[in-house]
Amino acid sequence: MQNNHQNEKNDRKSKALLLGVGLDNKDGHTRITKGDNFYLAGGSEETHGRMAETAIKVNEKLTTRGKELSDLSKDEFVDILMESAQ
Numbered sequence: 001m002q003n004n005h006q007n008e009k010n011d012r013k014s015k016a017l018l019l020g021v022g023l024d025n026k027d028g029h030t031r032i033t034k035g036d037n038f039y040l041a042g043g044s045e046e047t048h049g050r051m052a053e054t055a056i057k058v059n060e061k062l063t064t065r066g067k068e069l070s071d072l073s074k075d076e077f078v079d080i081l082m083e084s085a086q
Contacts, residue, residue: 016069018058020051035059037069050085057084 022043025031031048033040038055040048061080062069072080 014070016072018055018069020055022047022051037062054081054084 016037018038020038020040020043022031022041024044024047025042027044029045031041031043031045033048033052033055035052035055036059038059040051040055042048043051058069058080061084062072067076069077
């Protein structure tokens with residue numbers, strides 16, 4: 001028989017997060033952007049901007065499809081990411 005703690009743990013839905021890390025920063029600025037389903041850190045102004053734009057487009061596509069990041073299969077995630085990065 002499971003105790004209440006185990007039942008609560010099993011009832012929680014997994015939360016997925018898109019993590020972006022930019023490594024090309026040479027201007028000394030610390031860039032961090034957080035949003036629904038994503039956390040972005042580092043990068044040059046251009047790189048960080050592209051990561052943010054892509055993450056926002058991913059969220060828009062998820063909304064259009066009525067899905068959450070945690071609902072996607074690996075293939076669906078790759079498709080959405082590739083569409084959003086263009």
